[in-house]
Structures are given as structure tokens and as C-alpha cells.
Amino acid sequence: MTGASIVVAAVALCEVAVDRRKWGGSTAPPPPIGFPMDRPADPTAAPPDELREVLQEYWGYDSFRPLQAEAMNCVMSGRDSLVVLPTGGGKSLCYQAPALAMPGVAVVVSPLISLMKDQVDALRANGAPAAFINSSLSPEERRTxxxxxxxxxxxxxxxxPERIVRDHTLSFLRSVGVSFVAIDEAHCVxxxxxxxxxxYTELGKLKQALPGVAIHAYTATxxxxxxxxxxxxxxxxxxxxxxxxxxxxxxxxRVRRASRKLQQIQEVIERHRGDSGxxxxxxxxxxxxxxAELKSAGVRAAPYHAGMSDVARGRNQEGFLGDRIDVIVATVAFGMGIDKPNVRFVIHAGMPKSLEAYVQESGRAGRDGLESECLLLYKGSDGVLWRRMIEEGEPAAQEGAVRSLEEMMRFTTSVGCRHRAIVEYFGQMFERDNCGACDFCLGELSFADDALVNSQKIISCVARLQQRFGASHTAKVxxxxxxxxxxxxxxxxxxxxxxxxxxxGTTIRDWIEQLVGQGHLEKVGEYxxxxxxxxxxxxxxxETTPQLLAPVKRVKESRTRTEANWEGVDRGLFDKLRELRAELAAEKGVPAYIVFGDNALRDMARRRPTTHESFAGVRGVGAAKLRDYGDVFIQAIVAYCSEMGLATEVEESF
Incomplete structure (x- = not known):
């Protein structure tokens, strides 16, 4: 365990008090039928050797990310778990690795065909036996x-989810010996x-339909x-x-009021020219x-939304995953199940509907752990638009959606560390005074003069209005x-x-929202x-002086791209290897990242391996990828280093 993760152990979420000691007793769920488990009950115990072997053989990893070992131990010991790991935290590995180390077949419930296909393609590329059942398969393929x-x-x-709960599917699963069930994107419940x-609400019947089979739920937010x-x-x-x-x-x-939206978007793209976003x-x-505007400006961009045909959406998504399209412009219909790890920026051209949605959507940047940028552009009408959409949506979800929208609006207008606001929203402590990775902590925000006097004027107006009116009316007065x-x-x-x-008027309204965000005013009731x-x-x-942002103007973003991620990397070689990756991915008809991620390519361009033994030491190179790609990448490395007079077999110095 590290300070970067929190283990809340022995917690009963179904309104049942639980003692950690009960895991070894009668309250623990029984092991899957036919597959007795004799694993340790403590999730903090060292992972079994077979898990480490699987991790190395199929993924080329020799260590676990925070909470992965604990989550895998829960699976291996055959008891239920709920794992909340933010996007990029390695949730999929928490059930994929144990599935390969356990007898039987693991069933993974996934909401989208694209998500299933991408994960199965990635597993197969690593040599793992995986498959999916959905409407995209022919009857013959389903029989196979x-x-x-x-x-x-x-x-x-x-x-x-709708297929897994069918009677004939459940009957089939009972006959084949299921090791466990993993529910991906579990927040959909x-x-x-x-x-x-x-x-997703039908998935509750799995417990009775598959007695003794552990259920594991996974979500990012x-x-x-x-x-x-x-x-x-x-x-x-x-x-x-x-x-x-x-x-x-x-x-x-970074959070900005949308004042010249297209130009603000293009500035970010220009900072990441050639990168995926x-x-x-x-x-x-x-x-x-x-x-259309981005394409006319020479950006390799394409649209994605539910109003397009399946063919057009699929073509643009595949182009993005294959690095033939740099920027995908989309509604929130795009993203769930997209495992592309080298997205270097995510721009919200409008305010998201909730902080949960924002964290998940912005979290699609930097899944490989490398520094990435997230810009949120908002305007006052965004909230009005979302409220109308909420009213037209699922009635049962409206109350929660409205509250979530209010939290999102508070986040966009707040004045403080963005990382702290997100972490504390999810009930965790943020221990650093300066995150060094947001517009507030980087000193990019400009603050208004006379903040105390202006705040007193606003709060006095609320008092004169006898605290009976909303922000819009107050701003007009x-x-x-x-x-x-x-x-x-x-x-x-x-x-x-x-x-x-x-x-x-927009400045006054922003200041009111900032005072709400800082807790000096509060919004009460439906209106x-x-x-x-x-x-x-x-x-x-x-006695207290708030912080108010100065009226919006062009702000020069700090250069925050860390050179540590590139230390020792020959960028020319990295670019050559990226081109090779794209060619191989196109030949196989898979996303480029399934061949190798950017982290692996940077490691190759840093170490410059020339033998199978040293190539196997590159992070992300497992047995299958060594077999499938080792020779061709080694040849490219040798040729480039020979031409440029570079040393090979460079030992790590950090």
C-alpha cells in the first residue's frame, strides 16, 4: 500500500456490519462450484506466485499498480468485491490476470460492443485466450x-448485461464452470x-442464478x-x-470561460501537434x-456522435485508434470502452453534466501515466442546456442528475486547486499544498482587485433582497x-x-458563483x-477576504510538459518506432496501442535493445509480443542506431 491509495477493508455496503475476521468464516461467499479456493482471505497479503507469473508472461510487467494486488487477491480468494480505480489505474488487469491464473472461465459484463472488441483484441495480442458474445457475431461465430x-x-x-441474464445463457454458464463474474462500468447500476x-439493474439476479460464484464490480468513478x-x-x-x-x-x-472557443481549442491542439486528443x-x-473548422485548419480531425451512421462512427473511431486521425470531436457518446492510452489532451468545449462524468471523460487522457492536458471551457448557458436534457431523460435519475449538475457548476466557477477539488469531492484527503498541475497552482489565473469590496457588495445585495432570489436576478440588480x-x-x-x-453581467454572475464555491453564499431549494x-x-x-477572478482575458498557459518522461529517449528513434507500430497495426487491423503503448516505445528508444533477452526487459513486452514483434522492432532499432551512430544496449541510469 502507498499513500496514493486507500484500502477500506471489511466494509459492508448492503447495510450489513462486517468484521474482517468473518471473511474466513461462514459469512464469506462459498467458492465457485467445482473450483475450491484455498487462497488467503487477507487482500493485503502478497499475491500468489502464479499471478506474478501471469503478469510477466502476458503483459511484461514485474510489479503491481496501487490496489491491483489487493483487488486480484479478492478475486483469487473467491469473495465479492467493489473496486473503484480512476481511469488509467489498471482496473481491467484486476480481473484479467486472475482469470488466467484460475480454473474455469471468467465472465466479464461489458456495456458496449466496442469495449468488448478492444479488450479482447488486446488480450489476444498478449496471447491470452479471450472471446466475446454479442450481436456483431454471426451464428456460426457464436457456435464456435x-x-x-x-x-x-x-x-x-x-x-x-442484457445477454448475460437470459435464462439460456445462465443455464449454459452453470454447465461450464464459471470462475467469477466481473461487472465493468458498474456505476451504470x-x-x-x-x-x-x-x-444493469437486472444483474442483481446473477447471485442467485450462479450460486457460489463471486461477483466483482469495477468502476472509475x-x-x-x-x-x-x-x-x-x-x-x-x-x-x-x-x-x-x-x-x-x-x-x-485548466478551466476557462469560453470567450473565443475555437481559438482556445486550437491553441491546445497546436501545443500537442501530431498527438492524439x-x-x-x-x-x-x-x-x-x-x-469541420479543425479540418479546414489542417488538423486531422473527425466527428463522432449518435446521429451518424454506425458505419461512419466506426470508421472514425477506428481511424482515431489507429493514429490515422489525431483529434476526435465527439459528444459523450464517444469514449466508454476506448482504451487508447496515448491520448495527450482532452478538451471539453462545454461543461460536462457532472464531476463524475468530467473525471471519467478527462481521465481518458494520459492513461499511460505520461503528462497530458485537460481543458474545460464553459459558459452560463451550458447549465440550462443540461437541465433541459435531464428533464427529458430517465425520471428515476433526475434528482441525482440535478444535484450532480450543481456540483459541476460549482467546480467550474471555484477558485482553488482543481486536483484538490476533485479528490475531496470523492471523499478523500488531498495532502499537497500545491499540485503543480492545474491553472490555479501554476499561477495562471488572474485575480480581481478589490475582491473584498466587490464581495461585500454582492453579499449585501443578497441581504437587501432578503435572501429570496437566485443568482441571475441578483446579478441583474x-x-x-x-x-x-x-x-x-x-x-x-x-x-x-x-x-x-x-x-x-457575466463577470458579476461568475463572482456570485465563485462566492458560492468558496462557501460564502449557498444555493437553497429547487430554484x-x-x-x-x-x-x-x-x-x-x-474578517475574511474571498478570491475573485479578474474578468476573462487571454491567459498564457505555463509550460508544464515534464522532460522526465523523455529522459534518455532518442526522439528520432521514438518517431521511427511509432511509424513502425502504425504499419503493423494497420496490417493486423487493430488499434496501434495494441501493438505497443507509448511507454513501451519510449523505453525501447531509451534502452535500444538488440537481442531478444534485452528486448524482453522493456516494460510492456510479454512472451507473445516478444514472439510476434521482437525481430521487426529490433531490426528497426539496429538500423536507426547504425545510421545515427548511437550506442545500443543502454543501461538504465534511474
Missing amino acids: VTQQVRSGEIKLLYAA STWGHDFRPE AADRVQQDIARGLSLESPELLIGSFDRPNLVY IVYCISRNEVESVA LAGSKDQNVTRFNHTELSTYGILKHEH GVLQITTTGREVLRG
Whole structure:
């Protein structure tokens, strides 16, 4: 365990008090039928040797990321678990590696065909026997997979939630010996989650349908209430709760009001010219227009949204995964199940609907652990648009969605460390004073003069309005607006009417939201009525000084790209290896990252191995990839080093 992760052990989420000692007794779920487990009950115990061997053989790794060993031990010992690891934390490995080390077939429930295909392709590229069952297969292909499962050839079987709960599927699974069930994207169970899916609510029947089979739930984002919903909805039995840190220190977060949106987007793309990135838009029309503008500016960009044909979406997604398209411009319909690890930037061209959604979507950057940039552009109308969409959505999920939207709006207008805000939202402590990886901590934000006086004017106006009106009306009074509601209530007669008329209306509104975010004002009730808090009264007395951002203007972003990630790497060789990777991926019809990730290519360009033995030492090179790609990459390394007069077989110096 490290300080970067939190293990909350022996936690009962189904309203049952649990003692850690009970894991070894009668309350522990029985092992899968036919596969007795004699593993240690303590998830913090050292992983079994066969797990380490599997990790090295199939993935070329010799160590675990935070919480992976604990999560794998839960699987190996045959008891239920709920694992919350942020995007890039290595959740998939938590069930993939144990599946290869255990008898029987592991069933993985996945919500999207693209997610199944990508994960199965990656597993097969590593030499792992995996398959999926979904509507994309022909009847003959489905029969083949069924036969392979019966014969024990398949160790991981992926399926959609609606298929897995069918009576004939459950009957089939009972007959083949299931080692365990893994529920991916488990937050879809909860109506309080950011991506509720009704079909996930049926998964609770798996516990009764597959007696003795452990259920393991995995998600990247889940606050306390969502965690409880997951455990209850899946009927988990005294699950072990493992929560990783929500801090992603390799991500640089920036939040800006959208003042010249297209130019702001292009500035980020220019900083990462030739790198992969995602631009998220709220509407389909904006997706199309932004993609067209970027293409006309010479960017290899393409759109992705639900209004496009399956063929067009598939073509653009494959182009992005294959590095033939640098920037995908998309609605939130794009991303779940996209395992592309070398996304160097994610731009939100509009405010996301929740912090959970933002963390998951922005978290698609830097999954390989290398530094990446996340820019969020927002405007006041974004919240109005999301509220309308929420009202048109699933009725059962509306209450939670509205609260999540309010938290998101508070985040965009807050003045403070972005990493701290995210980590503390998910109930964890943030121990650093300066994250060094957000606009606030990098000193990129410009603060308004006379913050105390302006704050006192705003809070005084709330008091004069008898704490009965919302932010929009308050801002109009402060700006001296002739709006009909302002005049109808005779608020033109208030002493605070027009006292900020020299400021733009959006600036005043932003300041109100910033005071809410800092806890000096709060929004109450369905209509978000402003009320003054204890610290707000301290502001009025001059005992506390808030921070208010200066009116939006162009801000020069700090150069934060760390050279440590490139230390010792010959960039020319890296580029050559990246070209080779793209060619091989195109030949095999798989995403480029399935051949090798950027981390592996950088390690090759740093070590410059020329033998199978030294090439096997590159992180991410397992037995299958050594066999399939070792010779061709070694040849490329030797040729480049010979031409450039570079030394080979360089030993690590750090």
C-alpha cells in the first residue's frame, strides 16, 4: 500500500456490519462450484506466485499498480468485491490476470460492443485466450465461441448485461464452470451515477442464478451513494471495498470561460501537434461545426456522435485508434470502452453534466501515466442546456442528475486547486499544498482587485433582497438592469442597485458563483435561492477576504510538459518506432496501442535493445509480443542506431 491509495477493508455496503475476521468464516461467499479456493482471505497479503507469473508472461510487467494486488487477491480468494480505480489505474488487469491464473472461465459484463472488441483484441495480442458474445457475431461465430468455452479454450468471455441474464445463457454458464463474474462500468447500476443504464439493474439476479460464484464490480468513478447502490443492486455479499486515489497527478487541469472557443481549442491542439486528443461538445451540431473548422485548419480531425451512421462512427473511431486521425470531436457518446492510452489532451468545449462524468471523460487522457492536458471551457448557458436534457431523460435519475449538475457548476466557477477539488469531492484527503498541475497552482489565473469590496457588495445585495432570489436576478440588480422582474419588485430602489454597473453581467454572475464555491453564499431549494453563510457574514465584517477572478482575458498557459518522461529517449528513434507500430497495426487491423503503448516505445528508444533477452526487459513486452514483434522492432532499432551512430544496449541510469 502507498499513500496514493486507500484500502477500506471489511466494509459492508448492503447495510450489513462486517468484521474482517468473518471473511474466513461462514459469512464469506462459498467458492465457485467445482473450483475450491484455498487462497488467503487477507487482500493485503502478497499475491500468489502464479499471478506474478501471469503478469510477466502476458503483459511484461514485474510489479503491481496501487490496489491491483489487493483487488486480484479478492478475486483469487473467491469473495465479492467493489473496486473503484480512476481511469488509467489498471482496473481491467484486476480481473484479467486472475482469470488466467484460475480454473474455469471468467465472465466479464461489458456495456458496449466496442469495449468488448478492444479488450479482447488486446488480450489476444498478449496471447491470452479471450472471446466475446454479442450481436456483431454471426451464428456460426457464436457456435464456435460456445464450443471453445465448453472445451476450456477460453479463459475470459465478454458479454453485454442484457445477454448475460437470459435464462439460456445462465443455464449454459452453470454447465461450464464459471470462475467469477466481473461487472465493468458498474456505476451504470446506480440512478445516482453519471451513466445509469436500466439493463444493469437486472444483474442483481446473477447471485442467485450462479450460486457460489463471486461477483466483482469495477468502476472509475463512484461517490459513496453510488458505491452503496452498486453493492445493493448487484446483491454483493459482504463485499470488500477497494478505493484508489482519485488524484491523477499526470493530468494538468485548466478551466476557462469560453470567450473565443475555437481559438482556445486550437491553441491546445497546436501545443500537442501530431498527438492524439479528444474534444467533447454538448450538442451534435457543435461536434460537426468544430470538426469541420479543425479540418479546414489542417488538423486531422473527425466527428463522432449518435446521429451518424454506425458505419461512419466506426470508421472514425477506428481511424482515431489507429493514429490515422489525431483529434476526435465527439459528444459523450464517444469514449466508454476506448482504451487508447496515448491520448495527450482532452478538451471539453462545454461543461460536462457532472464531476463524475468530467473525471471519467478527462481521465481518458494520459492513461499511460505520461503528462497530458485537460481543458474545460464553459459558459452560463451550458447549465440550462443540461437541465433541459435531464428533464427529458430517465425520471428515476433526475434528482441525482440535478444535484450532480450543481456540483459541476460549482467546480467550474471555484477558485482553488482543481486536483484538490476533485479528490475531496470523492471523499478523500488531498495532502499537497500545491499540485503543480492545474491553472490555479501554476499561477495562471488572474485575480480581481478589490475582491473584498466587490464581495461585500454582492453579499449585501443578497441581504437587501432578503435572501429570496437566485443568482441571475441578483446579478441583474447589481448590474443596474432594467429587466421587468427587477422593476416589478421595485429592486431599482435598493441601495445595492447598480453598484457593480461598471462590470460586465457575466463577470458579476461568475463572482456570485465563485462566492458560492468558496462557501460564502449557498444555493437553497429547487430554484437555487441565494443565502448568506457564516463565512459570508465574516466577509461583510471584513474578517475574511474571498478570491475573485479578474474578468476573462487571454491567459498564457505555463509550460508544464515534464522532460522526465523523455529522459534518455532518442526522439528520432521514438518517431521511427511509432511509424513502425502504425504499419503493423494497420496490417493486423487493430488499434496501434495494441501493438505497443507509448511507454513501451519510449523505453525501447531509451534502452535500444538488440537481442531478444534485452528486448524482453522493456516494460510492456510479454512472451507473445516478444514472439510476434521482437525481430521487426529490433531490426528497426539496429538500423536507426547504425545510421545515427548511437550506442545500443543502454543501461538504465534511474
